[in-house]
Amino acid sequence: MTDENPIHLWLCEEAAELIRGAASSALPDETGGVLIGVSVDERPWVTDAVLVPSPKSSPVYYELTGEARRAAVDGARDRDLRLGYIGEWHSHTYDIGPSGLDRETMASLAENESDSPDPVLVIARLRAGAHILEAHQQVAGRLMPRSMIATGPLVRRPLELDGNGATDG
Numbered sequence: 001m002t003d004e005n006p007i008h009l010w011l012c013e014e015a016a017e018l019i020r021g022a023a024s025s026a027l028p029d030e031t032g033g034v035l036i037g038v039s040v041d042e043r044p045w046v047t048d049a050v051l052v053p054s055p056k057s058s059p060v061y062y063e064l065t066g067e068a069r070r071a072a073v074d075g076a077r078d079r080d081l082r083l084g085y086i087g088e089w090h091s092h093t094y095d096i097g098p099s100g101l102d103r104e105t106m107a108s109l110a111e112n113e114s115d116s117p118d119p120v121l122v123i124a125r126l127r128a129g130a131h132i133l134e135a136h137q138q139v140a141g142r143l144m145p146r147s148m149i150a151t152g153p154l155v156r157r158p159l160e161l162d163g164n165g166a167t168d169g
Contacts, residue, residue: 008043009120009135009146012153015049016133022051023091023124023131030062032090034072035120036083038154044086044120044137047154048076062090080154087120087137095127098136103143110138120146 015035022031036048050072056063069085076083088109098106102121109119119138124131135146 009137009148010037010040010043010045010151011122011133011135011148012037012045012047013150014153015046016150018049018051019089019091019122019124019133020131023126026057026091027126028059028093029057030059030091030093031057032062032064032088034064034069035086035089035122036073036076037086038082038084039086044116044118045151045154046086046120046122047083049089049122050076059093064088064090082154085116085119087116087122089122089124091124091126091131093126095125097125097134098123098143106136106138106143107141110141 022033025031031051031053033052034050035046036050037044037046039045052064052068052072054063054065069088073083073085088105098121102123106119106121110117121136121138121143123134123136125134133148135148136143137146138144
């Protein structure tokens with residue numbers, strides 16, 4: 001993926017709601033989890049956000065272990081083999097973007113996470129009492145801002161068409 005052709009992130013509205021709700025419920029601490037989805041024409045589509053509580057959460061810290069990351073991805077793949085790791089999300093209890101630790105983590109994931117060489121980071125920033133979402137993607141060694149496009153869910157079963165193009169259910 002090259003940065004000369006900016007890529008937008010598709011984000012399922014249900015995933016966005018889960019992130020915002022979990023971030024608000026976790027206050028005064030941070031929380032986070034895993035972004036699950038698919039890639040369509042090299043464009044990440046986050047279809048699910050998995051909440052992964054951390055016993056180390058504080059007002060300025062959230063930690064996601066590799067074991068928890070793998071468990072979230074494995075659980076998604078048990079439901080639908082098309083799904084995989086897209087990236088991670090977490091909340092900030094202040095109106096700030098990615099921290100130095102966030103940048104280091106995403107760079108490490110880009111080097112070591114075989115499922116997603118260009119992982120996505122979604123941050124739920126607390127602004128005026130509500131969480132707003134911002135997206136970034138690790139590309140060519142840099143964490144780049146990405147705009148988000150809201151989507152509906154990924155269809156969980158294939159459509160079965162009859163000879164006239166109608167569905168059977």
